[in-house]
Amino acid sequence: MIDFLTSIFSTNGLLVGTIVPFLFVLTVVVFVHEMGHYLVGRWCGIGVKAFSIGFGPELFGFNDRHGTRWKLSAIPLGGYVKFTGDMSVTSTPDPESTEHLSPEELRVAFHTQPVWKRAATVFAGPLFNFLLTIAVFAVMFSGFGRYVMEPMVADVRSDSPAAIAGFQPGDRFVSIDGTQVRTFGDVQRIVSGRAGDELSFVVRRDEEEVTLTATPELLEQKDALGNTVRIGAIGVINDQEMGQPRLIEFGPLEALGEAVGETGYVIYRTGQFLKRFVAGREDRCQLGGPVKIADMAGKAAQLGFEWLVQLVALLSVGIGVLNLLPIPPLDGGHLVFYAIEAVMRRPVSERVMDAVYRVGLFAVLAFMGFVFWNDLFGC
Structure with a gap:
């Protein structure tokens, strides 16, 4: 019995070691996402009926002076902001409820607002x-800096794509497919997401620039959290002597600029992965749902709070990108309808919206089922 309780409540147990970090990560990401909808909606003069972390039955909550119900709900796998006039958490107008809205409520109802206000609220x-x-990222770069290595080739793995392409020790990377590289990390980041793509490398060799062509191969390796990941590699190795590792420190403004660039890269890489995944060029096991996120949160918590915060940052980008996909009932789906409305000068018909919404909802549920299957049985 004591062993059972220890497995549940110890720092490495299920509750404290996995569930608590998972809830922390997910709650922060969901809260920030929904707070964006809430703050911009309020700024646009839209009434808010409810702000919920989680779905399903309410566990506890309170009403603020504006009449908004702030609550924590039983199923902690998302959240929503319900605006005045909404039938559901997807901001669909309810004709029956709309008839009973007072003139003041109609003035602040979501569906009566100009299209730009609705779009801004959804995009927020x-x-x-x-x-x-x-x-x-700005806090991390400001507090810890960033270790970098010169983009040098110290050795070439035999029979690798780099060896076949003609890379030699002492080569210095200049660009990859036209993209300039400054550090060895830049090389790794570009190549890791391009397995199977033929890439053009420009390297400096003996004061001359040489162009080489190589196709990264898929290799399995462990990431910092111990997960097995499959990434592209060409088979070049850097070392302390050639790479000359050093720590770059940033001031507040420099850290912010570096953070914007790093976030842009993560957004690009996420979109690149989804595009390749749809084309069947990525391993389906790289996609996971709540179970995988919980496992990663537990591992990150064991490494330290800063690792847990970094996981929050990466998951936040993933949630943002997924929500911008042009699929109802995701935010991107609503933005597509608003763009059509702005061009046509009239809303899309309710029949069309309902039909597209049903298809989109089926696609979202199918995707959720897929990642759950991956979590439990598939990988």
């Missing part, structure tokens, strides 16, 4: 996710 959720990531 993903935007705040990206801002959260920028803030986390």
